[in-house]
Amino acid sequence: MIPVAFDYQRVTSVDEALGLLVAHGDEAKLLAGGHSLLPLMKLRLAVPSVVVDVGRLRDLSYVRDAGDHIAIGALTRHRDLETSELLATQAPILAHVAGLVGDPQVRHRGTIGGSLAHGDPASDLPAVVLALGGTLVARGPGGERTIPVQSFFEGFLQTALGADELLTEIRVPRASGGWSYQKFNRRAQDWAIVGVAAVRNGATSVALVNMGSTPLRASATEAALASGAAIGDAAAVAAEGTDPSGDLNASPDFRRHLATVLVRRALEETAG
Numbered sequence: 445m446i447p448v449a450f451d452y453q454r455v456t457s458v459d460e461a462l463g464l465l466v467a468h469g470d471e472a473k474l475l476a477g478g479h480s481l482l483p484l485m486k487l488r489l490a491v492p493s494v495v496v497d498v499g500r501l502r503d504l505s506y507v508r509d510a511g512d513h514i515a516i517g518a519l520t521r522h523r524d525l526e527t528s529e530l531l532a533t534q535a536p537i538l539a540h541v542a543g544l545v546g547d548p549q550v551r552h553r554g555t556i557g558g559s560l561a562h563g564d565p566a567s568d569l570p571a572v573v574l575a576l577g578g579t580l581v582a583r584g585p586g587g588e589r590t591i592p593v594q595s596f597f598e599g600f601l602q603t604a605l606g607a608d609e610l611l612t613e614i615r616v617p618r619a620s621g622g623w624s625y626q627k628f629n630r631r632a633q634d635w636a637i638v639g640v641a642a643v644r645n646g647a648t649s650v651a652l653v654n655m656g657s658t659p660l661r662a663s664a665t666e667a668a669l670a671s672g673a674a675i676g677d678a679a680a681v682a683a684e685g686t687d688p689s690g691d692l693n694a695s696p697d698f699r700r701h702l703a704t705v706l707v708r709r710a711l712e713e714t715a716g
């Protein structure tokens with residue numbers, strides 16, 4: 445549980461961070477809250493030779509009304525999402541789910557940008573941003589680009605971010621219609637064995653936690669709802685197109701079963 449020796453650099457600006465990423469390429473890793481990166485380093489599953497600490501870039505910590513969307517700085521901590529009055533009225537599912545992440549210690553250190561950039565299919569916030577249809581803003585040496593969340597998650601712990609890019613902002617549409625988050629776990633502070641985020645913003649979108657190598661949209665359920673299917677019928681196809689893994693908590697078949705049950709509950713709650 446001791447990481448390989450590494451060089452530690454604390455930066456005071458995004459440009460300084462980008463300079464280090466360009467200089468060190470794949471050898472460098474950004475450190476935000478450290479609650480996903482440090483465990484990986486201790487297990488030696490990540491062995492960066494340079495750790496670039498962006499955790500004190502407080503100008504990337506905000507929740508703002510940006511007119512047609514809500515803008516969230518990538519360094520915003522889970523606790524600040526949980527207690528944001530703006531999110532409570534404009535995208536309440538995000539505030540609610542931030543309050544379900546881990547325990548208070550995790551929520552006071554972990555950041556939304558770190559959670560998304562880590563790309564763990566078992567994390568809660570990526571599925572919520574996926575259900576909301578958010579957009580991610582990344583900065584690299586060539587400037588800024590926006591990435592629709594639907595094309596952000598590319599594989600297990602893999603995202604569309606380049607090694608020389610920093611996630612700066614997450615944009616989510618206002619979504620004050622019906623919503624639901626169903627997190628199935630054994631103890632309150634645990635990761636989801638399976639989770640479901642549902643948002644009614646015009647059409648109903650549904651995203652799944654821990655049902656494959658990336659966070660996933662429940663496409664078959666969404667298509668069934670769009671063609672007028674009843675909630676029970678739409679929920680029954682929730683596991684179509686998924687590929688959940690098995691572990692000590694659940695077999696793949698149990699996860700598929702859970703998905704159908706949790707999607708039904710989520711759709712019932714979303715419909716009000």
Ligand SMILES: Cc1cc2nc3c(=O)[nH]c(=O)nc-3n(C[C@H](O)[C@H](O)[C@H](O)COP(=O)(O)OP(=O)(O)OC[C@H]3O[C@@H](n4cnc5c(N)ncnc54)[C@H](O)[C@@H]3O)c2cc1C
Pocket residue numbers: 473474475476477478479480481482518519544545546547550553554555556557558559560561562566567568569605609610611612633634635636
């Ligand atoms: C005990 C425990 C329980 C937890 N329980 C849950 C849970 O129930 N649900 C849940 O969703 N999560 C859970 N987590 C994970 C937690 O939410 C993490 O904080 C989060 O996943 C990562 O955020 P971070 O800021 O700590 O990122 P870090 O660990 O600092 O970084 C994670 C990865 O993202 C990269 N990165 C970070 N910021 C940026 C950026 N701005 N741009 C580009 N790349 C970046 C890093 O280089 C690294 O690869 C838990 C963690 C712990 C330790």
